Amino acid sequence: SSVAAWYMLKRGVELDYLFLNLGGCAHEYGALSCAKVLAERWSYGTRPRIHIVDLRPLMEHLHRSVKPNYWNLILRRLFYRAGELIAEREGYEALVTGEAVGQVSSQTLHNLVVASEAVRIPILRPLLGFDKEEIVRHARVVGTHDISAGVKEYCAVVPRHPVTRAPLERVREEEEKLPRDLLEKLVSERRTAGLLELEQEELEVLKWQIDEIPKDALVVDVRSPADYKSWHYPGAVNIPLAELPRRATELPKDRPIVLYCPVGYQSLDGVELLRRLGYEAYSFRGGVPSLRKYTERF
Numbered sequence: 001s002s003v004a005a006w007y008m009l010k011r012g013v014e015l016d017y018l019f020l021n022l023g024g025c026a027h028e029y030g031a032l033s034c035a036k037v038l039a040e041r042w043s044y045g046t047r048p049r050i051h052i053v054d055l056r057p058l059m060e061h062l063h064r065s066v067k068p069n070y071w072n073l074i075l076r077r078l079f080y081r082a083g084e085l086i087a088e089r090e091g092y093e094a095l096v097t098g099e100a101v102g103q104v105s106s107q108t109l110h111n112l113v114v115a116s117e118a119v120r121i122p123i124l125r126p127l128l129g130f131d132k133e134e135i136v137r138h139a140r141v142v143g144t145h146d147i148s149a150g151v152k153e154y155c156a157v158v159p160r161h162p163v164t165r166a167p168l169e170r171v172r173e174e175e176e177k178l179p180r181d182l183l184e185k186l187v188s189e190r191r192t193a194g195l196l197e198l199e200q201e202e203l204e205v206l207k208w209q210i211d212e213i214p215k216d217a218l219v220v221d222v223r224s225p226a227d228y229k230s231w232h233y234p235g236a237v238n239i240p241l242a243e244l245p246r247r248a249t250e251l252p253k254d255r256p257i258v259l260y261c262p263v264g265y266q267s268l269d270g271v272e273l274l275r276r277l278g279y280e281a282y283s284f285r286g287g288v289p290s291l292r293k294y295t296e297r298f
Contacts, residue, residue: 001097001098001127001135002034002035002037002038002098002139002142002144002148003098003127003130003135003138003139003142003144004096004097004098004125004126004127005017005038005042005096006038006042006138006141006142007126007127008096008124008126009038009042009043013096014046014048015038015043015046015048015096016048016049016050016051016090016092017035017038017048017049017050017051017195018050018051018053018082018083018086019031019032019035019050019051019052019053020053020055020079020082021052021053021054021055021056022055022056022059023269024056024269024272025268025269025272026265026266026268026269026272027269028052029265029268030147030148030265031050031052032050032193032195032198033147034144034147034148035048035050035195036195036198037142037143037144037147038142038144038195039195039196040195040196041142041143042142043195047194047195047196047197048194048195048196049192049193049194049195050192050193050195051086051190051191051192052190052191052192052193053082053186053187053189053190054186054189054190055078055082055186057182057186058078058178058179058182058183058186059075061177061178061179061182062074062075062178065177065178066174066175066177066178067174068160068161069161069162069163070163070166070170070171070174071162072104072105072106072162073105073106073111073114073115073162073163073166073171074171074174074175074178075106076106076111076115077114077115077117077118077171077175078118078183080095080115080116080118080119080121080123081118081119081183082183082186082187083095083119083121084119084120084121085183085184085187086187086190087121092121093121093122094121094122094123094124095119095121095122095123095124096123096124096125096126097123097124097125098125098127098135099112099125099127099128100125100127100128100129100130100131100132100135101128101129103131103132105162105163105164106162108164108165110164110165110166111163111164111165111166114166114168114171117168146263149263208268208271208272208275208281208282208283209264209268209282209283209284209285210258210282210283210284210285211284211285211286211290211294212294213233213258213284213294214256214258216255216256217255217256217257217258217282218237218251218252218255218256218257218258219233219235219236219237219258219259219260219284220236220237220238220239220251220257220258220259220260220270221233221236221237221238221239221259221260221261222239222240222241222244222259222260222261222266222267222270223238223240223241223261223262223288224240225238225240227262231288231292233260233291233295234295236260241261241266241267241269241270244270244273244274245273248273248274248277248279251274251279253278253279253280255280256280256281256282257274257279257280257281257282258281258282258283258284259271259274259281259282259283259284260283260284260287260288260291261283261287261288262287262288263286263287263288263289264283264284264285264286264287264290265287267283267284267287268283270283271283
């Protein structure tokens with residue numbers, strides 16, 4: 001949470017950051033962009049770093065082995081453990097999170113207690129009594145609101161009926177179904193970058209963004225059908241992002257594919273998928289607002 005970090009920075013606490021990647025390159029790009037704002041605008045006299053841990057291999061085991069209504073809570077415990085492992089190796093004294101009581105199922109007071117039992121390191125929660133509107137308002141002050149709003153939340157661990165008062169012993173039983181050493185392996189393979197030294201050009205995902213539509217490109221609107229109906233780029237086809245994995249075969253591989261979304265972050269998820277499948281795919285930088293301006297030029 002950029003707002004939680006901001007509150008700690010206001011009190012003179014030196015921070016480094018941890019990003020646990022569940023959703024791919026677009027999520028990583030959004031996290032790095034938020035962290036760079038904190039580093040450049042609010043980290044006075046320090047040179048903050050970010051640790052990036054790819055948790056997707058562990059997520060596959062979670063989905064296969066753990067009962068869905070325990071996914072969120074066990075994932076939170078895994079987050080804490082990853083943070084504690086890095087803290088032990090790097091000498092950090094505490095974890096800072098953006099949790100607020102009751103905001104989601106894994107943040108009921110009871111579940112926060114159960115989640116915290118997974119580690120011994122102190123967990124600081126400066127936003128514990130905040131509601132979502134307060135956090136959003138502060139994010140505008142910090143300067144990360146628009147970045148965060150553009151990155152869709154990772155929804156693959158949202159069960160229909162999450163447990164809100166989980167018995168600790170049951171949580172431990174479900175955790176035993178996961179590979180014991182995988183988290184430590186993923187943490188040991190983490191990437192670390194200095195945020196002030198990190199140049200935008202170093203982010204691979206930026207190479208997938210374009211500001212003009214190639215003449216022979218097929219343009220794909222990955223928003224909802226309702227949004228597509230309200231306005232779309234002339235000649236664009238509509239394939240909502242959630243449908244793209246099963247409908248990718250409808251797209252040609254002999255011409256560029258340009259995806260666009262509300263502000264340009266969600267479409268990067270689609271670009272990552274299509275590039276893995278062998279397509280020459282791009283995201284229109286800035287999403288619909290930029291694309292509208294581009295269209296008005298012609």
